[in-house]
Amino acid sequence: MRLFSITTGWCRQCQKTVPARTIEDGGRIWLERFCPDHGPLRTLIEHDPERYSQSLAYVKPSLNPAGRWAPSFSGCPQSCGLCPEHRQHTCLPVAEITDQCDLKCPICLKPKKASFGLTPEEFRRTLAKLADYEGSLTLLNLSGGEPTLHPRFGEFIEIARQMGVAQTTVSTNGLKLLADPNLRALLARTRTVAALQFDTFDDQVCQKLRGRRLVSEKMRLIELLEREDVPYSLTAVAVKDVNDGELAALADFFFSSKALSLMIQPVAVTGAAGDSFGPENRLTMGETIDALESTSFINQGDLVPLACSHPRCAASAYYFKASETRFVSLKDFLGQQEYLDVTVNRSFPGIDSQGHQAIKNKLYDIWANLDRNSDDSALLDRVRTFLRRIEGRTLTEAEAFELGREAVKSVFIHSLMDEYCFDLDRLIKCCNHYLRADGRLVPMCAQNVTGAQLAL
Amino acid sequence: MPLKIPMAGSLGCGPGCDCGSAKDGLLSEIIGSTRAWCQDCLTAEPAFYTSDAGGVFLERLCPRSGARRIKIAESKKWYSSRLSCGLTVNPPEQARPVLRGCPNDCGPCRAHLGRLRLPIFSITNQCQLACPICFTHNRKDRIYHKSPEELERLLDVIEAGSEYLDLINLTGGEPTLHPNLPDLLRRCAKRHFGMVSMNSNGLIIGDNQGLAETIKELGAQIILSLDTMRPEKSLIIHGADIVQSKLEALAMLERLDIPTAILMVWIPGINDDEIPALVAKYLFKGFVKGISIQTIAFTGYHGSRFQPRRRATLEEVENAFGRSGLFDKSDFFAHGSYHPLCYSVAYYLVDGGEKIPLTRLAEAPVLTRATQFGYLMSPTKELTDCLLEKINELWASKSSPVWLGILKKMIRLLNGSQAQASGDLSVDRALGKSINKSGLIKTLTIHAHMDHDNFDLARVATCGDLVPEESGELRPACAYNLIYRQRDPRFWTGPAGACRPMN
Numbered sequence: 001m002r003l004f005s006i007t008t009g010w011c012r013q014c015q016k017t018v019p020a021r022t023i024e025d026g027g028r029i030w031l032e033r034f035c036p037d038h039g040p041l042r043t044l045i046e047h048d049p050e051r052y053s054q055s056l057a058y059v060k061p062s063l064n065p066a067g068r069w070a071p072s073f074s075g076c077p078q079s080c081g082l083c084p085e086h087r088q089h090t091c092l093p094v095a096e097i098t099d100q101c102d103l104k105c106p107i108c109l110k111p112k113k114a115s116f117g118l119t120p121e122e123f124r125r126t127l128a129k130l131a132d133y134e135g136s137l138t139l140l141n142l143s144g145g146e147p148t149l150h151p152r153f154g155e156f157i158e159i160a161r162q163m164g165v166a167q168t169t170v171s172t173n174g175l176k177l178l179a180d181p182n183l184r185a186l187l188a189r190t191r192t193v194a195a196l197q198f199d200t201f202d203d204q205v206c207q208k209l210r211g212r213r214l215v216s217e218k219m220r221l222i223e224l225l226e227r228e229d230v231p232y233s234l235t236a237v238a239v240k241d242v243n244d245g246e247l248a249a250l251a252d253f254f255f256s257s258k259a260l261s262l263m264i265q266p267v268a269v270t271g272a273a274g275d276s277f278g279p280e281n282r283l284t285m286g287e288t289i290d291a292l293e294s295t296s297f298i299n300q301g302d303l304v305p306l307a308c309s310h311p312r313c314a315a316s317a318y319y320f321k322a323s324e325t326r327f328v329s330l331k332d333f334l335g336q337q338e339y340l341d342v343t344v345n346r347s348f349p350g351i352d353s354q355g356h357q358a359i360k361n362k363l364y365d366i367w368a369n370l371d372r373n374s375d376d377s378a379l380l381d382r383v384r385t386f387l388r389r390i391e392g393r394t395l396t397e398a399e400a401f402e403l404g405r406e407a408v409k410s411v412f413i414h415s416l417m418d419e420y421c422f423d424l425d426r427l428i429k430c431c432n433h434y435l436r437a438d439g440r441l442v443p444m445c446a447q448n449v450t451g452a453q454l455a456l
Numbered sequence: 457m458p459l460k461i462p463m464a465g466s467l468g469c470g471p472g473c474d475c476g477s478a479k480d481g482l483l484s485e486i487i488g489s490t491r492a493w494c495q496d497c498l499t500a501e502p503a504f505y506t507s508d509a510g511g512v513f514l515e516r517l518c519p520r521s522g523a524r525r526i527k528i529a530e531s532k533k534w535y536s537s538r539l540s541c542g543l544t545v546n547p548p549e550q551a552r553p554v555l556r557g558c559p560n561d562c563g564p565c566r567a568h569l570g571r572l573r574l575p576i577f578s579i580t581n582q583c584q585l586a587c588p589i590c591f592t593h594n595r596k597d598r599i600y601h602k603s604p605e606e607l608e609r610l611l612d613v614i615e616a617g618s619e620y621l622d623l624i625n626l627t628g629g630e631p632t633l634h635p636n637l638p639d640l641l642r643r644c645a646k647r648h649f650g651m652v653s654m655n656s657n658g659l660i661i662g663d664n665q666g667l668a669e670t671i672k673e674l675g676a677q678i679i680l681s682l683d684t685m686r687p688e689k690s691l692i693i694h695g696a697d698i699v700q701s702k703l704e705a706l707a708m709l710e711r712l713d714i715p716t717a718i719l720m721v722w723i724p725g726i727n728d729d730e731i732p733a734l735v736a737k738y739l740f741k742g743f744v745k746g747i748s749i750q751t752i753a754f755t756g757y758h759g760s761r762f763q764p765r766r767r768a769t770l771e772e773v774e775n776a777f778g779r780s781g782l783f784d785k786s787d788f789f790a791h792g793s794y795h796p797l798c799y800s801v802a803y804y805l806v807d808g809g810e811k812i813p814l815t816r817l818a819e820a821p822v823l824t825r826a827t828q829f830g831y832l833m834s835p836t837k838e839l840t841d842c843l844l845e846k847i848n849e850l851w852a853s854k855s856s857p858v859w860l861g862i863l864k865k866m867i868r869l870l871n872g873s874q875a876q877a878s879g880d881l882s883v884d885r886a887l888g889k890s891i892n893k894s895g896l897i898k899t900l901t902i903h904a905h906m907d908h909d910n911f912d913l914a915r916v917a918t919c920g921d922l923v924p925e926e927s928g929e930l931r932p933a934c935a936y937n938l939i940y941r942q943r944d945p946r947f948w949t950g951p952a953g954a955c956r957p958m959n
Contacts, residue, residue, distance in 0.1 A: 002542035003569055006914040007489040008502045019491060019500065019557040019567070021917075024542060034554040034567055053541045061485045061508070074519045076502060085502070085517050087486050424502050425489035 001025050002049070004056070008076075009033040010422035010449060011041075017077070020423065024049045031421055043420040045312065046284045055285070060307035060341070062088040062429055067133035069440050076424055077450050081440035082433070088308065090441060091139065091431035093130055095123055097156055098145040103173050105210045106276035107199075107237045107267055109416065109448050110145075114271070117145070120155040122437045127163050129439065140165045141195070148176040148183060157190050167401045169193040171235065173210070178221040187230045191402070193260060194225060194232040198250070200243045208242055226258045231405060233261040238288060240267075240281045247291040251411070255297040255327060261410040264288055268416035270448050279420040285312055288413050298411060302329045304339075310426040315413045322382050327409060382407070417445040484508040487532065488539075493559060493911040493938065496521045500557060500913055507532040511769070514910055526910045528797055530771040537820075538796035544828060545569035545918055546793075548617070548930075558913050559939060562931040564922070572618040573793045573831045573920030576933055577610060578602070579640060580629040581947055584659055587694045589683075589721055591756040591905065591937060593947050594629050600946040601634050604643060609926040611647050617922070617930050622832040623651040625679070632660040632667060641674040650832070653677040653717065658705025659698065668708050677715040677745065680705055684727045685734065692726055710743045715893075718747045722773055722902075724766040732780035739898050740806055746899035749773055753905035755937050760907070767910070770800045773902045787813040788902070789820035792828035795915040802900040803833060807862045811898070817863070818842035831920070833897075843867060862896070869894055906934040 002024040009020030009031060020033040022045070029046035046052040066089065070081035079085075098117045099110070118126075131137050140160050147153060147170055160168045170187070174196050177183055187194055196218070200206050203213035225232045234254055238244050247264065254262040266283040267273055283291070285305075293300045298317060305311035319327035331339045389403065417426060422445065430443035442451075484506045492503035496518060503516035505528070512529035529535040548571050552563040561567070579602040581594040602610075614624060624644065631637060631654050644652040654671070658680050661668050671678065680702075684690050687697040709716045718738055720731055731749065739747050751768045754760050778785030783802070791799035803814040803823070814823055818839055826839045833839075843863060850860040906915060911934065919932035923940075931940050942948050 001545050001547065001569070003545045003914065003918060004542045005489050006491050006912075006917060008491060017502075019554075019913075021567070023545075023569075034557055036554070036556055040554065040566065049542075056488075057536075057540065059485045059487055064484075073517065076517075084523070087484075087504075423489075425486075425504070428504065429486055 008424040010419050011035040011038055012419035013038050043279055045421055046286050048286050051286050055305050055311035058305040058307040058311050062308045065089045077446045080442045080446045085428055087428045088431045090433045092141055093433055093435050094141045094143050095435045096143050097147050098150040100149045101146040102175055103210055107209050108272040109268060110271045112272050118437050120152050120159055123156055124159050126435045126439055131163055137165045140168045143171040146173055148172055154186055157192055166398050169195045171195045173197050174218055174221045178217055184228050184230050188228055191231055195235050196232055198234045199236045200246055205243050232259055234259045235263040237265045237267050238283050240283050244283055244291055248295040251292050251295045251298055260405055263412045266415050268418040270418035285415055297327050310429045313415055313426050317411045319409045321407050417449055419449055422449050491913040492516050494518050495908040514912055527769055529769050534771045538790045546571045559916050559935040562935050563929040568917055570918040570920040572922050572930055574625060575614045575924050576625045576627055576921055577924055578628055579626050579631050580634045582633040583630040585694055588758050588762050589693050591753050591759040593757045593941055604639055606926050607640055607643055610924050613924045613928050621649050622830045623653050624649050625653045627655040630657055632656050638670050641676050645674050651677050653679050655679045657681050659701050662701050662704030662708050668712050672712050672714045679717045679719050681719045683721050684730055689727055713743050715745050716743050717745055720749050721752055722749050722768050723752045724768045725764050732777050732782050736782040748901040748903055751904045753907040755907045770902050770904055787815055789815055789823045792824040793920050795918040798904055798915050800902040804898045805862045805866055805896055806898055810858050812859055812862060817846045866896055
C-alpha cells in the first residue's frame, strides 16, 4: 500500500468536507474519505499506479489570483469566491447566462431545479472587475442552460468584445444554432467559437446522454458551420459503458473536420448526472487518455497533464497542422520542458510573448534542420508560410487566435469533480471559474458540487 | 469569527509563520496536499505543500489564526527524491474506527498507516533538571513513578500491537530517578523485544557505578542526551552547566562498555555548529551504537517557550553534516518505516578506523526498503544481493582491500548466503539484531518531531513511534505530546483552561 496524499474530500450525504487520503491499494489508486457519520468511503480514481505517480511530476508554478473576491474567510470551499486559499488565477471565466434549456440531458451537471442567470449589466460589471484583476481577458465562455436561448444573447458577445476578450466561446447543444441562420452569422462575424456538444454517432446513445436523438441534427449543423465559416469546437461528455467506445471515432472525426479543438469531459456524477449515473460510469484520466491515444492522429504520450492545474483535472495536446491530413504534436515540436513552459497558466499556448517567442524559435530551428528533399516538404512549406506571417511582429491576442485557428488543433481532457472524487488539492488549483451575479468567481467544481453550501 | 480579508491585498501571517511577510501573489508550486492540526481551533484543517526558490513549505490558512507557512525542506529536489513515488505504508492490523477524524481517534484508528516500530513510554515524571528545550511536561506537584503492575499491562499492550519489535524505549522525566528501575528493566528484559533502551540525562549514571553495572547486567541500552560540550550553551539548553556530568557519564558508559546511543537536540543558532564534530568524535567509539539527532520542536512546558524559535529541516541538518567535511549529505536516506519528513538515516559499516556509508554500497531506495520492516535495518535479499555484488566488484578491481575486508565480515555475519534473508520476519529481524550488536554497523539518525506549527497529519498517520497506554491505546508520539498528554493527569497540570478539551 502507498500513501500519495492526505487531503480533504466531500461527504455526499452530509454535504460537507471530510478528511480524505489518496492511496494505492491492490494496484489501484483510490480516494478514501472518512465521514464521522457515514464511515469510510472509497472511490477509484486511477487504474495504473505508475502512471498516476508519474503524472504528479507535472507541476509548474501556478499564478495566484491578483484579487480575492470573498469578503471573509471561514474555510475552503465554503468561503468560495475566490478566497485566499485559492492558488490559481482565472484562465477561463465561464458565464452561465441563463438556466433556460431546451433539453433535459441526463448528463447535465446542473441540479434539475437550479436557478441562475446573468443580465448583460451584471455580466459587464463582473467582467470589468475580472479584467481589472487579470490585466487582460484572453478567453471567455458563455454557458447555461443553453446560452443561445437568452433573449439578449447578442449583447453578451458585444460586451465581451468591448471588454477586450480575445476569444469568446459558447457552449451549446446547437438546436437554436441549427434553426437560426442569423445566430450563425453573428458567431461567424464576431469570430465567436461555438463549442458544440457532440458525444456520439449513435442515436440510441444520444438518447441516453441527451434525452433525445440528435445525431442527424448535429451532423447537419456541423456541415452548416463549416460551410458558413463559423468557428466551432467539439465537446463530448464521456460515460463509461455508454459512449467510451466511440472516443477514438470522435477523435478521428475531429481531425478530419474543421473543428478547432476537441474537449472530452469524463462524466461527473453531480447535478442531474448524479441521478442518472454512478461513480462506476466515470472514466479515469488514464482510461480517457488510453481511449484517445493510438488513434489515427493522436500518438501515445501526446496527451500530458496541464502542469499548472492538478494532473487529475486536465490533460492536453496541441497539434501543428502541416497539411489537411498531417498534424505534428506541439510537444514533439517543442520538447517536453519547453512545451510545459509554454502551456502553463494560459488556456491557449503561444499567444503571449514568452510562448510566442518559444514557438517562433522552434519554427526557425525546424526551418534550419529540415531535410528539404524529404517528405517533410509539406511541413516545411507550412512553416515557411507561418514564419512569413509572424516575422518581425508581435501578434495581438486576437490575431494569434486567428492564426491558431488555421494552424493549430487541440485536444483537451477536462475531468470535472463530483461528490465522490471531490478533492481540495484539485480545487485550489482550478482555473475555470464561474462569473456570478453576486460578483464572485467560483471554481466550477466548487459551484457544481458544493453550491448549496457556499456561505453567500 | 471569520477572518476579514482585504479584497486585493495580502494575507496576514499567523503565529509561527516562517515567511516573515505576506506571500500572496508570488509564484509557487503546489506540490501536494495534507491536513494540519490547528491548536487555536483545536481542529484539523486543509494544508498544502508548496515550493519556491526558498524551499518547500507547509502552508495553511486558518480562519482564526491567519496564514502559516512553515519550511519543511530546503529544496524541492530533496523533497521529491524522498516523496515522489508515494510513501509505502504498512497499516496496523488492528485499529479503532474513525469517529472524529485524525488525530482525534488515536489509538490507532483505521486512518493510521504506520505499524508500531518503537514504543515509547514514560516511567516517571521526575527530573533533576528543567531544561528550557524539554518538549515534555513534568509536573513537580505530583511525582509519578510507573508501578510494576502498570508496566506489565503496558508491555502486554505493546506485545499485542506488534509481532516483533527491535526495541522499546523507556523515558521520563529522568528514568534513573525511578525507585524500582532495576525491577522495571528486568520485567522488560523478560519479554521478547530485540532491545530495551532507556533515555537518561546521565547525571546519576556518571557517578553511580552500582546502577550503571546493573543496567549493563540487564542488557539495557542507554540513550544519553548530549547536546553541547560548551558550558555557556549548556546554560541555554539545560538551564545549568552539566558538561562535566556528561563527560563523567560518557566515561562510565565507555568503561563498562554499556551499549549506548547518544541523543542530540539540533538547535539552530545554539549548537548546530558543534554537532557534526561531536558526532564524528563519538559515533565510532566501541560503546556507541548510534547517534540520533532530534531537531528541536517547540512543545512541552518549557520547550514551547524556547527562543530562538527556529526550526531545522532534515535537509538542513543533512546539509550541515555535508558541509562539515566529516560526513557526506549523500550518506542519508529515508527510513522506510516512517514519513520521510520525520526520519532520515545514515548507516555506516565500520572497522579499524574505516567507515563506509551504506549508500555507497546500495542505492538509497534499496536501503529505504530494507528499513520497512522495523526500526532497524533488515538484511533483505535485495540488500544482501547488492552487498555481494559490491564484493565481486571490489574483488575484481582490487582497488579497496579495506572495504573488501569490511564487506566480507559483514557477509560472514549474514552467514555468507542470500538464503539467510529468509523472508521469515522473525529470522530476518533476529539477523538484523545480531548485525546491529556486532558493532560493525553504526547508525546516524535525524529525527524531526512536530509542534503546533508544523503538525502534519500525513506524518502523524504514518508514525511508528507510538506511546502505549495501559488502557490499550497506542498513539503517535507527536499526537501524544501535543494533544493526549493534556488528558493524562500524571503528566499534565496547570490552570483548568490549559487542559483544553478536544473539539
